[in-house]
Amino acid sequence: MAKITAGVATSHVPLVGVAVDKGMTEEEYFSPLFEGFERSKAWIKEQDPDVVILVYNDHASAFSLELIPTFALGCAPKFSIADEGWGAREVPEVIGHPELAWHIAQSAILDEFDLTIVNKMSVDHGLTVPLSLMFGQPDAWPCPVIPLAVNVIQFPPPTGNRCFNLGKAIRRAVSSYPEDLKVVIFGTGGMSHQLQGPRNGMINKEFDKFYLDNIGPHPEKLIAIDHEKYLREAGSEGIELVMWLIMRGALGDDLEEIHRLYHVPISNTAFGHLILEDRSA
Protein backbone atom coordinates (compact mmCIF):
# COMPACT_ATOMS: atom_id res chain seq x y z
CA MET A 1 0.00 0.00 0.00
CA ALA A 2 1.06 3.57 -0.54
CA LYS A 3 1.79 5.68 2.51
CA ILE A 4 2.61 9.26 3.39
CA THR A 5 5.84 9.19 5.34
CA ALA A 6 6.56 12.86 5.94
CA GLY A 7 5.49 16.43 5.42
CA VAL A 8 7.58 19.38 4.30
CA ALA A 9 6.44 22.95 4.83
CA THR A 10 8.21 25.72 3.00
CA SER A 11 7.67 29.24 1.73
CA HIS A 12 7.92 29.64 -2.04
CA VAL A 13 9.20 33.15 -2.77
CA PRO A 14 9.95 33.81 -6.49
CA LEU A 15 13.24 35.55 -5.61
CA VAL A 16 14.54 32.18 -4.37
CA GLY A 17 14.13 30.83 -7.89
CA VAL A 18 16.05 33.80 -9.26
CA ALA A 19 18.85 33.19 -6.74
CA VAL A 20 19.10 29.51 -7.75
CA ASP A 21 18.89 30.16 -11.48
CA LYS A 22 21.42 33.01 -11.45
CA GLY A 23 23.93 31.41 -9.08
CA MET A 24 23.38 33.87 -6.23
CA THR A 25 22.80 31.32 -3.46
CA GLU A 26 26.11 32.03 -1.70
CA GLU A 27 25.52 35.77 -1.50
CA GLU A 28 25.23 37.11 2.02
CA TYR A 29 21.54 37.91 1.56
CA PHE A 30 20.66 34.34 0.58
CA SER A 31 23.24 32.16 2.32
CA PRO A 32 21.32 31.66 5.61
CA LEU A 33 18.45 30.23 3.61
CA PHE A 34 20.41 27.94 1.32
CA GLU A 35 22.75 26.77 4.08
CA GLY A 36 19.66 25.91 6.11
CA PHE A 37 18.34 23.79 3.25
CA GLU A 38 21.51 21.66 3.02
CA ARG A 39 20.11 19.51 5.80
CA SER A 40 16.76 19.29 4.00
CA LYS A 41 18.36 18.21 0.74
CA ALA A 42 20.33 15.48 2.53
CA TRP A 43 17.17 14.37 4.33
CA ILE A 44 15.02 14.05 1.22
CA LYS A 45 17.80 12.26 -0.64
CA GLU A 46 17.77 9.68 2.12
CA GLN A 47 13.96 9.53 2.19
CA ASP A 48 14.01 8.95 -1.56
CA PRO A 49 10.24 9.39 -2.03
CA ASP A 50 8.49 7.66 -4.92
CA VAL A 51 6.06 10.56 -5.31
CA VAL A 52 5.72 14.10 -3.96
CA ILE A 53 2.28 15.66 -3.54
CA LEU A 54 2.95 19.38 -3.72
CA VAL A 55 0.34 21.76 -2.32
CA TYR A 56 0.89 25.27 -3.65
CA ASN A 57 -0.95 28.14 -5.22
CA ASP A 58 -0.90 29.31 -8.78
CA HIS A 59 -0.03 33.01 -9.08
CA ALA A 60 -2.09 33.96 -12.14
CA SER A 61 -0.05 31.62 -14.34
CA ALA A 62 -2.17 28.58 -15.20
CA PHE A 63 -5.44 30.05 -13.96
CA SER A 64 -6.65 33.58 -14.60
CA LEU A 65 -9.86 35.19 -13.40
CA GLU A 66 -11.63 33.20 -16.12
CA LEU A 67 -11.56 30.13 -13.93
CA ILE A 68 -10.84 30.02 -10.21
CA PRO A 69 -10.81 26.48 -8.84
CA THR A 70 -10.53 26.29 -5.07
CA PHE A 71 -8.73 22.93 -5.16
CA ALA A 72 -7.24 21.76 -8.47
CA LEU A 73 -5.42 18.42 -8.66
CA GLY A 74 -2.93 17.91 -11.47
CA CYS A 75 -3.62 14.50 -13.02
CA ALA A 76 -1.54 14.97 -16.18
CA PRO A 77 1.57 12.93 -17.11
CA LYS A 78 3.61 16.14 -17.20
CA PHE A 79 3.42 19.86 -16.45
CA SER A 80 5.22 22.63 -18.32
CA ILE A 81 7.02 25.49 -16.58
CA ALA A 82 5.07 28.76 -16.62
CA ASP A 83 6.23 32.08 -18.06
CA GLU A 84 5.36 34.50 -15.26
CA GLY A 85 6.20 37.63 -17.21
CA TRP A 86 9.98 37.35 -17.69
CA GLY A 87 10.22 33.96 -19.43
CA ALA A 88 9.94 30.48 -17.93
CA ARG A 89 12.47 29.30 -15.33
CA GLU A 90 14.98 26.94 -16.87
CA VAL A 91 14.19 24.00 -14.64
CA PRO A 92 13.21 20.47 -15.67
CA GLU A 93 9.61 19.91 -16.66
CA VAL A 94 7.55 18.32 -13.92
CA ILE A 95 6.57 14.70 -14.41
CA GLY A 96 3.25 13.79 -12.83
CA HIS A 97 1.86 10.52 -11.51
CA PRO A 98 -1.52 10.20 -13.25
CA GLU A 99 -2.43 6.84 -11.67
CA LEU A 100 -2.06 8.03 -8.09
CA ALA A 101 -3.44 11.49 -8.89
CA TRP A 102 -6.58 10.05 -10.44
CA HIS A 103 -6.93 7.66 -7.53
CA ILE A 104 -6.75 10.61 -5.11
CA ALA A 105 -9.26 12.60 -7.18
CA GLN A 106 -11.75 9.73 -7.28
CA SER A 107 -11.30 8.84 -3.65
CA ALA A 108 -11.53 12.46 -2.43
CA ILE A 109 -14.61 13.24 -4.54
CA LEU A 110 -16.42 10.19 -3.21
CA ASP A 111 -15.22 11.34 0.22
CA GLU A 112 -17.12 14.61 -0.49
CA PHE A 113 -14.15 16.80 -1.45
CA ASP A 114 -15.04 18.02 -4.92
CA LEU A 115 -11.61 18.50 -6.44
CA THR A 116 -11.16 20.02 -9.88
CA ILE A 117 -9.32 17.57 -12.14
CA VAL A 118 -6.67 19.22 -14.29
CA ASN A 119 -5.21 17.51 -17.36
CA LYS A 120 -3.23 20.44 -18.65
CA MET A 121 -1.57 23.22 -16.74
CA SER A 122 1.72 24.99 -16.38
CA VAL A 123 3.30 25.28 -12.94
CA ASP A 124 4.88 28.45 -11.60
CA HIS A 125 7.32 29.40 -8.84
CA GLY A 126 4.82 28.24 -6.23
CA LEU A 127 5.69 24.69 -7.25
CA THR A 128 9.16 24.96 -8.74
CA VAL A 129 10.82 26.96 -5.94
CA PRO A 130 10.11 24.27 -3.31
CA LEU A 131 11.49 21.64 -5.72
CA SER A 132 14.66 23.70 -6.25
CA LEU A 133 15.12 24.14 -2.51
CA MET A 134 14.68 20.45 -1.71
CA PHE A 135 16.32 18.87 -4.76
CA GLY A 136 18.78 21.50 -5.99
CA GLN A 137 19.46 21.67 -9.72
CA PRO A 138 19.20 18.14 -11.17
CA ASP A 139 18.79 17.43 -14.89
CA ALA A 140 15.45 15.85 -14.06
CA TRP A 141 13.43 16.00 -10.84
CA PRO A 142 14.13 12.78 -8.93
CA CYS A 143 10.49 11.67 -8.63
CA PRO A 144 7.03 12.35 -10.03
CA VAL A 145 5.13 15.27 -8.51
CA ILE A 146 1.37 15.63 -8.11
CA PRO A 147 0.48 19.33 -8.01
CA LEU A 148 -2.45 20.43 -5.85
CA ALA A 149 -3.20 24.07 -6.60
CA VAL A 150 -5.21 25.95 -3.99
CA ASN A 151 -6.86 29.30 -4.61
CA VAL A 152 -5.49 31.80 -2.11
CA ILE A 153 -5.62 34.84 -4.41
CA GLN A 154 -9.33 35.41 -4.90
CA PHE A 155 -10.89 36.08 -1.52
CA PRO A 156 -12.06 33.98 0.21
CA PRO A 157 -9.62 31.07 0.09
CA PRO A 158 -10.79 27.82 1.67
CA THR A 159 -10.79 27.82 5.47
CA GLY A 160 -7.99 26.30 7.48
CA ASN A 161 -10.42 23.66 8.72
CA ARG A 162 -11.42 22.70 5.19
CA CYS A 163 -7.77 22.45 4.20
CA PHE A 164 -6.94 20.29 7.20
CA ASN A 165 -9.82 17.95 6.41
CA LEU A 166 -8.82 17.77 2.75
CA GLY A 167 -5.41 16.66 3.98
CA LYS A 168 -7.09 13.86 5.90
CA ALA A 169 -9.02 12.83 2.79
CA ILE A 170 -5.75 12.75 0.84
CA ARG A 171 -4.25 10.53 3.55
CA ARG A 172 -7.21 8.13 3.27
CA ALA A 173 -6.88 8.14 -0.51
CA VAL A 174 -3.15 7.45 -0.53
CA SER A 175 -3.45 4.68 2.04
CA SER A 176 -5.99 2.89 -0.16
CA TYR A 177 -3.72 2.91 -3.22
CA PRO A 178 -2.60 -0.66 -3.84
CA GLU A 179 0.97 -0.09 -5.00
CA ASP A 180 3.76 0.25 -2.42
CA LEU A 181 4.72 3.89 -2.77
CA LYS A 182 6.50 6.19 -0.36
CA VAL A 183 4.83 9.60 -0.60
CA VAL A 184 6.03 12.90 0.87
CA ILE A 185 3.62 15.84 0.93
CA PHE A 186 4.75 19.47 0.70
CA GLY A 187 2.66 22.35 2.01
CA THR A 188 4.01 25.61 0.64
CA GLY A 189 3.55 29.38 0.85
CA GLY A 190 3.62 31.78 3.79
CA MET A 191 4.76 32.70 6.30
CA SER A 192 3.73 36.21 7.28
CA HIS A 193 4.07 38.59 4.35
CA GLN A 194 2.30 41.35 2.53
CA LEU A 195 3.25 42.20 -1.04
CA GLN A 196 0.69 44.87 -1.83
CA GLY A 197 -0.41 48.35 -0.93
CA PRO A 198 1.03 50.87 1.52
CA ARG A 199 1.31 48.26 4.32
CA ASN A 200 3.55 45.92 2.31
CA GLY A 201 6.53 44.52 4.12
CA MET A 202 4.68 43.61 7.28
CA ILE A 203 6.19 40.62 9.08
CA ASN A 204 4.82 39.05 12.25
CA LYS A 205 7.45 36.87 13.92
CA GLU A 206 5.25 36.07 16.87
CA PHE A 207 2.46 34.80 14.63
CA ASP A 208 4.94 32.73 12.62
CA LYS A 209 6.53 31.21 15.71
CA PHE A 210 3.10 30.23 17.02
CA TYR A 211 2.44 28.55 13.68
CA LEU A 212 5.76 26.69 13.57
CA ASP A 213 5.41 25.57 17.19
CA ASN A 214 1.87 24.30 16.84
CA ILE A 215 1.47 22.82 13.40
CA GLY A 216 2.96 19.51 14.49
CA PRO A 217 1.54 18.95 17.99
CA HIS A 218 -1.54 21.21 18.08
CA PRO A 219 -2.94 21.85 14.59
CA GLU A 220 -6.36 22.51 16.16
CA LYS A 221 -5.00 25.85 17.37
CA LEU A 222 -4.20 26.84 13.78
CA ILE A 223 -7.38 25.49 12.23
CA ALA A 224 -9.26 27.97 14.39
CA ILE A 225 -7.56 31.00 12.80
CA ASP A 226 -10.09 32.81 10.60
CA HIS A 227 -9.40 34.72 7.39
CA GLU A 228 -9.58 38.12 8.98
CA LYS A 229 -6.96 37.22 11.56
CA TYR A 230 -4.59 35.99 8.83
CA LEU A 231 -5.09 39.17 6.81
CA ARG A 232 -4.74 41.50 9.75
CA GLU A 233 -1.93 39.78 11.66
CA ALA A 234 0.05 37.80 9.06
CA GLY A 235 -0.31 40.19 6.11
CA SER A 236 -2.60 39.84 3.13
CA GLU A 237 -0.46 37.11 1.54
CA GLY A 238 0.17 35.36 4.86
CA ILE A 239 -3.14 33.58 4.33
CA GLU A 240 -1.21 31.17 2.10
CA LEU A 241 -0.45 29.35 5.35
CA VAL A 242 -3.77 27.48 5.06
CA MET A 243 -1.91 25.32 2.54
CA TRP A 244 0.39 24.07 5.29
CA LEU A 245 -2.74 22.67 6.96
CA ILE A 246 -3.45 20.39 3.98
CA MET A 247 0.03 18.93 4.45
CA ARG A 248 -0.55 18.61 8.19
CA GLY A 249 -3.94 16.97 7.74
CA ALA A 250 -2.32 14.33 5.54
CA LEU A 251 -0.01 13.29 8.41
CA GLY A 252 -0.82 11.25 11.50
CA ASP A 253 -0.35 12.57 15.03
CA ASP A 254 2.87 10.75 15.94
CA LEU A 255 5.27 13.25 14.41
CA GLU A 256 8.91 14.08 14.82
CA GLU A 257 10.20 17.50 13.85
CA ILE A 258 13.36 16.80 11.88
CA HIS A 259 14.30 20.31 10.85
CA ARG A 260 13.15 23.89 11.22
CA LEU A 261 14.28 27.07 9.54
CA TYR A 262 12.97 30.61 9.92
CA HIS A 263 14.60 33.53 8.20
CA VAL A 264 13.60 37.16 7.62
CA PRO A 265 13.66 38.47 5.00
CA ILE A 266 13.57 36.88 1.60
CA SER A 267 12.11 39.68 -0.47
CA ASN A 268 9.06 40.87 1.50
CA THR A 269 8.54 37.50 3.12
CA ALA A 270 9.26 35.73 6.38
CA PHE A 271 10.63 32.43 5.14
CA GLY A 272 9.59 29.37 7.13
CA HIS A 273 10.43 25.71 6.68
CA LEU A 274 9.69 22.55 8.64
CA ILE A 275 10.19 18.84 8.10
CA LEU A 276 7.84 16.54 9.98
CA GLU A 277 8.34 12.76 9.83
CA ASP A 278 5.34 10.58 10.44
CA ARG A 279 6.30 7.90 12.97
CA SER A 280 3.13 5.92 12.33
CA ALA A 281 4.15 5.39 8.71
Place this chain on the structure above:
Amino acid sequence: MSGKSYKDIPGTYVFDAAHSCQGYELNMFMMSLIKSENRTAFKADEAGYLTQFSLTDAQTDAVLKRDWNGMLEEGGNVYYTLKLAATDGTPYEAAYAAMAGMERSKLRAMMISGGRPPEGNQYLSDWKDGKP
Protein backbone atom coordinates in the same frame (compact mmCIF):
# COMPACT_ATOMS: atom_id res chain seq x y z
CA MET B 1 -17.09 36.97 6.92
CA SER B 2 -19.89 39.20 8.09
CA GLY B 3 -19.92 42.82 7.00
CA LYS B 4 -16.38 42.97 5.55
CA SER B 5 -14.78 43.62 8.91
CA TYR B 6 -11.41 43.29 7.14
CA LYS B 7 -12.06 46.71 5.61
CA ASP B 8 -10.42 48.37 8.57
CA ILE B 9 -7.02 46.78 7.91
CA PRO B 10 -4.85 49.72 6.88
CA GLY B 11 -2.99 49.98 3.57
CA THR B 12 -4.39 46.71 2.25
CA TYR B 13 -6.58 45.84 -0.74
CA VAL B 14 -8.50 42.63 -0.08
CA PHE B 15 -9.21 40.99 -3.43
CA ASP B 16 -12.81 40.17 -2.66
CA ALA B 17 -15.81 39.78 -4.96
CA ALA B 18 -16.36 43.51 -5.47
CA HIS B 19 -12.68 44.12 -6.15
CA SER B 20 -12.48 41.19 -8.55
CA CYS B 21 -15.50 42.37 -10.54
CA GLN B 22 -14.13 45.92 -10.65
CA GLY B 23 -10.72 44.72 -11.83
CA TYR B 24 -11.64 41.87 -14.17
CA GLU B 25 -10.58 43.57 -17.42
CA LEU B 26 -7.55 45.20 -15.82
CA ASN B 27 -6.31 41.89 -14.46
CA MET B 28 -6.98 40.11 -17.74
CA PHE B 29 -4.84 42.73 -19.48
CA MET B 30 -2.03 42.00 -17.05
CA MET B 31 -2.53 38.27 -17.48
CA SER B 32 -2.05 38.69 -21.24
CA LEU B 33 1.55 39.70 -20.49
CA ILE B 34 2.53 36.12 -19.67
CA LYS B 35 2.95 35.67 -23.42
CA SER B 36 6.17 36.99 -24.90
CA GLU B 37 4.51 38.20 -28.12
CA ASN B 38 1.99 40.21 -26.08
CA ARG B 39 4.76 41.83 -24.06
CA THR B 40 6.40 42.88 -27.31
CA ALA B 41 3.15 44.30 -28.67
CA PHE B 42 2.40 46.14 -25.45
CA LYS B 43 5.87 47.69 -25.30
CA ALA B 44 5.58 48.85 -28.92
CA ASP B 45 2.30 50.72 -28.35
CA GLU B 46 1.06 50.72 -24.77
CA ALA B 47 -2.08 52.81 -25.20
CA GLY B 48 -3.01 51.02 -28.41
CA TYR B 49 -2.55 47.61 -26.82
CA LEU B 50 -4.79 48.58 -23.92
CA THR B 51 -7.73 49.28 -26.25
CA GLN B 52 -8.19 45.50 -26.59
CA PHE B 53 -9.48 45.55 -23.04
CA SER B 54 -12.48 47.40 -21.66
CA LEU B 55 -10.59 49.43 -19.10
CA THR B 56 -11.93 52.50 -17.33
CA ASP B 57 -10.07 55.77 -17.85
CA ALA B 58 -8.74 55.55 -14.31
CA GLN B 59 -7.41 52.03 -14.94
CA THR B 60 -5.75 53.05 -18.21
CA ASP B 61 -4.22 56.07 -16.54
CA ALA B 62 -2.84 54.02 -13.64
CA VAL B 63 -1.28 51.50 -16.05
CA LEU B 64 0.33 54.12 -18.28
CA LYS B 65 1.69 56.03 -15.27
CA ARG B 66 2.80 52.83 -13.51
CA ASP B 67 0.85 53.98 -10.49
CA TRP B 68 1.06 50.65 -8.66
CA ASN B 69 -1.28 51.52 -5.81
CA GLY B 70 -3.59 53.16 -8.35
CA MET B 71 -3.87 49.86 -10.20
CA LEU B 72 -4.65 48.05 -6.96
CA GLU B 73 -7.18 50.74 -6.06
CA GLU B 74 -8.92 50.23 -9.40
CA GLY B 75 -9.34 46.49 -8.90
CA GLY B 76 -5.90 45.13 -9.72
CA ASN B 77 -4.64 42.11 -7.84
CA VAL B 78 -1.01 42.21 -6.85
CA TYR B 79 -0.01 38.96 -8.60
CA TYR B 80 -1.51 40.18 -11.86
CA THR B 81 -0.03 43.63 -11.40
CA LEU B 82 3.46 42.20 -10.92
CA LYS B 83 3.32 40.83 -14.47
CA LEU B 84 3.43 44.42 -15.66
CA ALA B 85 6.47 45.02 -13.45
CA ALA B 86 8.09 41.89 -14.91
CA THR B 87 7.32 43.10 -18.43
CA ASP B 88 9.01 46.41 -17.64
CA GLY B 89 11.99 44.68 -16.07
CA THR B 90 11.14 46.44 -12.81
CA PRO B 91 12.28 44.36 -9.84
CA TYR B 92 9.39 43.40 -7.58
CA GLU B 93 11.20 45.13 -4.74
CA ALA B 94 11.01 48.43 -6.64
CA ALA B 95 7.27 48.00 -7.15
CA TYR B 96 6.80 47.11 -3.47
CA ALA B 97 8.77 50.20 -2.47
CA ALA B 98 6.65 52.41 -4.72
CA MET B 99 3.49 50.97 -3.15
CA ALA B 100 4.89 51.58 0.31
CA GLY B 101 5.85 55.13 -0.63
CA MET B 102 9.47 54.42 0.30
CA GLU B 103 12.86 54.53 -1.36
CA ARG B 104 13.83 51.04 -2.47
CA SER B 105 16.91 51.09 -0.22
CA LYS B 106 14.74 52.07 2.75
CA LEU B 107 12.30 49.24 2.12
CA ARG B 108 15.17 46.78 1.86
CA ALA B 109 16.70 48.10 5.08
CA MET B 110 13.33 47.80 6.83
CA MET B 111 12.96 44.19 5.65
CA ILE B 112 16.49 43.26 6.72
CA SER B 113 15.83 44.68 10.14
CA GLY B 114 12.77 42.43 10.50
CA GLY B 115 10.08 44.00 8.35
CA ARG B 116 7.23 46.36 9.09
CA PRO B 117 6.11 45.53 12.63
CA PRO B 118 2.58 44.25 13.27
CA GLU B 119 2.25 46.69 16.16
CA GLY B 120 0.64 49.90 14.98
CA ASN B 121 -0.23 48.46 11.55
CA GLN B 122 -3.33 46.36 12.12
CA TYR B 123 -6.18 48.86 12.35
CA LEU B 124 -7.04 51.95 10.34
CA SER B 125 -7.16 53.82 13.63
CA ASP B 126 -3.45 52.98 14.09
CA TRP B 127 -2.58 55.14 11.09
CA LYS B 128 -2.73 58.89 10.66
CA ASP B 129 -4.29 60.19 7.43
CA GLY B 130 -4.16 56.72 5.89
CA LYS B 131 -0.39 56.46 6.36
CA PRO B 132 1.78 54.41 8.70
